[in-house]
Amino acid sequence: MIRLAPALMLLLSFATATLYASEPQALDVNITTHLGDQQSFVDGDRISFLLSLDNDAYVYLFYRDAESNLLQLLPNERMPDHFFNAGLFMPVPSAQQPFQFTVKPPYGDESIYAIASNNDALVFPGKPLANGLILLAGDLQQVIDDIRKKSKLLFGRAELRLTTLPAQ
Numbered sequence: 001m002i003r004l005a006p007a008l009m010l011l012l013s014f015a016t017a018t019l020y021a022s023e024p025q026a027l028d029v030n031i032t033t034h035l036g037d038q039q040s041f042v043d044g045d046r047i048s049f050l051l052s053l054d055n056d057a058y059v060y061l062f063y064r065d066a067e068s069n070l071l072q073l074l075p076n077e078r079m080p081d082h083f084f085n086a087g088l089f090m091p092v093p094s095a096q097q098p099f100q101f102t103v104k105p106p107y108g109d110e111s112i113y114a115i116a117s118n119n120d121a122l123v124f125p126g127k128p129l130a131n132g133l134i135l136l137a138g139d140l141q142q143v144i145d146d147i148r149k150k151s152k153l154l155f156g157r158a159e160l161r162l163t164t165l166p167a168q
Contacts, residue, residue, distance in 0.1 A: 023045050024118070026146070027156030029118060030053040031114040034091075037160065038073030043167040047101045049112060049160070050089040057116035057154055061092065062140065064166065070136040070143075072124060073101070073112075077132030083120065102163045115144060115151045117151040 030052040033039055041047055051059065059082050061074035075082040078095055084090055092102065124143055126136040135144065148155050 010091055024151045024153055024155040024167045025055075027116045027154045027159040028052075028057075029055055029057075029114050029116045029156040030158045031112060031158045032089075033162065035162070040163040040165055041103045042105070042165045043103055043105070045103045046056075047103065047162075049092045049101070049114075051084060051092050051114060052088045052090070052110065053084055053086050053116055053156075055116075055154060056083070056085050057118060057156070058082050058120040059092075060117070060143075062113040062114045062115070062136070062143065064111045064113070064140065066106040067109055068142055070138075071129075072126065074133040076134065077128070079132075105166075107164045107166055110162055110164055112162070113144075113157065114160075115147050115155075117147050118153040118156055119147070119150045122147060122150060126139065 023072045032050050033041075034048040034050065035041075049061075053059070059074055061082075062074070063073050065071070074092070079093065124134070124136050124146070125138060126134040128134055144157065
């Protein structure tokens with residue numbers, strides 16, 4: 001049996017704790033719509049997203065439209081509080097929120113990204129829009145990497161793909 005001096009044991013314990021502290025705990029995040037996954041929506045449809053988390057977290061919601069524009073949906077000017085308690089199928093936006101997600105051009109293949117973190121104060125470069133959302137300047141991978149780096153305790157993400165179409 002190898003005996004270590006107490007100071008060396010303390011140093012090894014600290015190094016191990018530091019190693020594990022650098023990686024945030026994985027957070028289970030799921031997002032779908034009120035119609036389920038892989039759905040098509042037409043111009044004028046209102047979409048309600050359903051979010052599930054296995055731990056309390058701050059949720060950042062991003063939308064990539066058919067022309068690859070990246071919008072920050074949450075937090076936004078009209079819904080700055082983006083803390084969600086753990087739970088299943090929480091509506092976003094809730095019935096009490098003053099905004100809705102309505103399908104409009106451009107149409108095509110689109111994606112919603114839900115990224116959850118313990119960090120509530122992340123800001124991404126972009127242009128504020130009249131509807132309270134933000135048109136982001138960076139790409140999605142940069143945003144995800146930034147959230148992951150700044151999430152010391154919790155991090156999780158999910159993607160939902162959907163198709164939007166003009167009205168028939």
